Amino acid sequence: MGKGSWGYNDEKGNAVIPLGKYKFLNPMDEKGMIYAKKGTKYGYIDILENIIVPFEYDDLTVFSEELACAKKNNKFGFLNRKGSVVIPFQYDNETFFRKNGLALVKKNSLYGFIDKKGKEIIPIIYQNATHVILDSLVTLEKQGKWAFFDSFGKQKTDFIYDEITVTSFNYKDTFWKNGLILVRKNNQISYLNKNLKEIIPFGKYDTGEVFNRNRIAIVSINSKYGIIDEFGKEIVKTEYDTLEHPEESYHESEIFAAKKSTYLVLFDKNGKEIYNKIKDFSFDHCRINNKIEAIYHVKDLNGKYGAIDTKGKLLIPIVYDEFQDFGSNYNAIVKYKGKFGLIDSNNKVTYPIDNEAIYAIDREDLDYYIIKTNNKSGIIDKNLKPIFNFDYQEIAPCFYDTKNRFIVKQNDKYGVIDRAGRIIIPFEYSEMSNWVEYGPGKNYHFVTKDNKKGLITKEGKTVIAPIYDHLFYHNDKMIILSKDEKYGVITIQNEQVIPFFYEKIYIEFGFFGDNKEAEFYVLKNGKYSIVNNKNEIIKSNISAQEVKDKFSYYN
Incomplete structure (x- = not known):
């Protein structure tokens, strides 16, 4: 009965609004009203299921500025919290009122703005229009050109702009809260302040980006890039071949990476130089004084690695051939003069740099390191205490239990042991699979014994005896x-x-x-x-x- 339906329970789990009645229910709003769908129609109820806005609308929005936009007979109008129609159904678009008291409406493919009484503050005669959450300004398009208007309907500029850009401030759209407004005209850009005065004139820069929340923007001239502030000052000179926000953990970072000739320069979110003349860099986090801090790995022009903090202070000298991430841990794997070891954020060697290889298992939730030295492998835990001595030729965590089971090689034969060193599968195979994408699953191992193929379970039970030449x-x-x-x-x-x-x-x-x-x-x-x-x-x-x-x- 409740499939595909919504209801409300109290804190004890008792049904207040039972399932089976409503196809959708929104959380209760600040006035105790619940947006609801019943059958194919929308309305509002209270927690006692009293109908406040009748279920007679094909679509309905939440309340904004105490009015909700509703759809009926393919036209849109507005209701108040009593469910009364206060603006007739005559518009072609779903819309809502912003804090400036206006709603953008469409009629007969033309646009304008109305107030909360339905009065046309800006006539519905324009090709297009834009309004934003944070500003009182609105923009309208006529004959392919844009102009600014205020919330009282007064035109503030001529229709001269080919484009007026919108940016974001604290995840809400705005024209000018970040500093300046980017506009385009006749293939040129300019920046205006909130009073719509040109701070940076048309033609000064060839390209420009919108101002970000730190009130700066990337610009270019003659294919050279720099950064300006809201007063038009170049805080980073236009002398770089590229200038961008690098990708960090699947989103755009606030810092800037600039390329000049054969090297990179890093700038912080305010355009201040962090570090100069590096080949490459990456983001990381490490523990400094028991606190997780952001750092940058840097690679110099000679191919050596080190690390700096977010202000450019050198934390790890740029001397290493390889330098893996700390990943919020105390130690990082480094390679120096062909050998591997561990260092902390103070560049103190915490495990000798004299090993053939070190592997961090599950770096985000570090449990242990596999270390190979003198052609023997062992394991130390994240606190650098031994788990396995260097008694094995090879060690690999089992795919099905990376923390507690290990495929190991001893005397040229493979077997499986647990974390305590107990033998789970005897050392009698010349080959043993760990995980095969198209194999029988995580509970099995393909094995070779005396040059014959077979299949065993993760507990060592024979499934297919190793007597075959090919499997x-x-x-x-x-x-x-x-x-x-x-x-x-x-x-x-x-x-x-x-x-x-x-x-x-x-x-x-x-x-x-x-x-x-x-x-x-x-x-x-x-x-x-x-x-x-x-x-x-x-x-x-x-x-x-x-x-x-x-x-x-x-x-």
């Missing part, structure tokens, strides 16, 4: 195997599907056998055929070229 896992029902130069097919339960008397067996990689009978291309006595999973011939005399073209990825 191709397709799915649980179709595992192609070869033994003594003869091919057959079994299931993961080791039940035979196709007997072992073919010279070759192929199956299309994309086929998983759920909705279609399996088809196997088989070679016997030098001739190809297609058989089903009962080994019945479906088609004979398949050309060798067709098989070669279809299964080239096998070879």
Whole structure:
């Protein structure tokens, strides 16, 4: 009954508005009204389900400036909180009132602005219009040109602009709260202040971006880029080949990266230089005095790595051949003169830099490091205490339990041990898979023993004995195997599907056998055929070229 419906419960879980009545309910607003959908119509109720705005509207908005826009008979009008129509249904667009007391409306493909009584403050005669959340100014378009108006309907500029840009201040749109307004005219740009006076005249710069919340903007002249402030002063000279906000954690950073000739320069969010003449950089966080701080890795023109803080202070000398992220941890992996070790944010060596390799496992939630030295591998925890001594040739965390299970190699044989060093799978395999994307899942290992292939569980139980020369896992029902130069097919339960008397067996990689009978291309006595999973011939005399073209990825 409640599927696809909405209701309200109290803090004890008791139904206040039961499911099954409403297709949608918004949270209660500050006046105790609940936006609701019943059937195909919209209205408002209170918590006792008293109808305040009747369910007779095809669409409805939340209240803005105490009015809600409603749709009826394909036209829009406005209701008050008592549900009374205060502005008739005559407009073609859903709209709402801003703090300047105006709503942008459309009628007969033309635009204008009305007040909360429905009076046209700016006549509905314009090609287009824009208003923003934070400002009282609005803009309108006539004959392809734009002009500014105030909230009283007074025209503040001529219709001379080809474009008037909008920017964002604290995630709300604005013309001028960030400092200046970017406008375009006749392929030139200018910046206006909130009084619409030209602070930066047309033609001074070739290109420009909107001002950001730090009240600065990127500009260019003659393909050279710089940064200006709201007074028109160049706080970064227009001398860089590129200037942009670099990507940081999937969003645009506030800092600036400028390229000049063969090097980069970093500027902070206010346009102040952080660091000069580097080849590359990246973002990171580390623990400094028990507090997580943002830092930048920098690579100098000689290919060496170090780190600086956000003000440009050198934290880690630029001497390392490699320098992995701290990732909010106390230590980072570095490479120096061909050897690996660990350092802290003060550049103190916390683990000797004399190892062949170090791997941080799950750096975002660091648990341990795998270390290789003198051709032996061991593990230390994040506090640099030993977990495994250097008794193994190789160590790799098991995909299915990276914290507690490890595939290890000892005396040229692979097995699995747990974190306490207990042997889970004996050391008897020359090869052991960790994870195979198209394999039987995370609970299994493909293994090789005495040059023969098989499959075991993560607890070491034999699923397919390692007695086969070749093993191709397709799915649980179709595992192609070869033994003594003869091919057959079994299931993961080791039940035979196709007997072992073919010279070759192929199956299309994309086929998983759920909705279609399996088809196997088989070679016997030098001739190809297609058989089903009962080994019945479906088609004979398949050309060798067709098989070669279809299964080239096998070879």
